[in-house]
Amino acid sequence: MDAYTVSAEFYDVLQARDERERADRLFASPARRARSGIIEVGAGSGLVTQVLARAATVPVHAIEPNPAMRTLLLSRLSTASNEQRSRVTVHPERVQELWPKDHAPPADLAVCSKVVATLDAGERRDTWAALARLVGPDGLLLIDPPPSAVPEGPRTQVLRQVAVGEDVYSGFISETPIHCATSGIGRIHLEYTYQVRRDGELLREEREEFDLWPVGSEQLRWELAAAGWAVCEPSPANRRSELLAARVIRDPQG
Ligand SMILES: C[S@@+](CC[C@H](N)C(=O)[O-])C[C@H]1O[C@@H](n2cnc3c(N)ncnc32)[C@H](O)[C@@H]1O
Known part of the structure; x- marks a missing residue:
């Protein structure tokens, strides 16, 4: 996709x-x-x-x-x-x-x-x-x-919650450092998770992944x-x- x-x-x-x-x-x-x-x-x-x-x-x-x-x-x-x-x-x-x-x-x-x-x-x-x-x-x-370098370990960043009508949209980004021993070039693998809740109940959850290249x-x-x-x-x-x-x-x- x-x-x-x-x-x-x-x-x-x-x-x-x-x-x-x-x-x-x-x-x-x-x-x-x-x-x-x-x-x-x-x-x-x-x-x-x-x-x-x-x-x-x-x-x-x-x-x-x-x-x-x-x-x-x-x-x-x-x-x-x-x-x-x-x-x-x-x-x-x-x-x-x-x-x-x-x-x-x-x-x-x-x-x-x-x-x-x-x-x-x-x-x-x-x-x-x-x-x-x-x-x-x-x-x-x-x-x-x-980013100037690949981070030491995994970390998570939480996005701001936003209400739209009856729903609350939220998201978080999970970062995983990837080290390549042969090339020496690292990258940061990002997984975005998006959630939509109504009355506190999870209606939808969607995910998409990206890579970042530190230098x-x-x-x-x-x-x-x-x-x-x-x-x-x-x-x-x-x-x-x-x-x-x-x-x-x-x-x-x-
Ligand atoms: C993370 S988004 C940032 C969008 C916007 N500049 C902002 O600040 O919200 C990165 C954007 O760069 C575009 N992009 C990636 N490679 C590109 C390239 N080689 N030439 C032009 N745009 C590119 C992607 O399609 C994407 O929309």
Whole structure:
């Protein structure tokens, strides 16, 4: 089954309130400063896209290859103002498959929110290269860095409970560290469990699994540098360093 087929139903109801506040805090101000265009990698349900579209005055390119998530994204955009919707283009490709148009100016901001950890080493490398093609010289890249290492042991994260009519939606994430002795590359296996209760009785329980790929900060910097990105210290967008910021340091065509 395709990823997010189960999670799409629960994504916004369980996470939108917290995520919306975070998206505003992290991305509204850089979006306001964008002067030519914004690339958003892995737009998901469009929580960040909406913040970018509201804050910016330039075109926003929301890249979302997953059909279930893209459905949520387009549904959210359908209720945006005409002005905002006219500036957001939804791309169904993976970012690695997107090429700049000859006649369009390159973007000057790229945003990856909760995406980089879901990419393995090869996908990450191709993503940095693709973004270096799409973002012009001195353009800014903002990412939330993935976990730097595989955790010591399993752990569980409980999601916020939300009442919808007579029902209470809840969820938790079980994390299992996976160490690969031969490759030395670890990953974190996530199992999302979603529950719907009415009058305290469990009506439904659904599950979906994902993998996260930790990467140390030195390795991340090295990968970015290899694709023409220089990490800024400290991030101009966020001095509390929730985000890692990098700028294009050379013309990727050159
Ligand atoms: C965990 S969701 C995050 C969604 C959203 N950015 C947010 O902050 O809520 C990760 C998203 O990245 C998308 N994604 C994964 N690989 C991608 C790729 N190579 N190019 C573009 N998007 C990708 C997935 O389809 C998924 O919707």
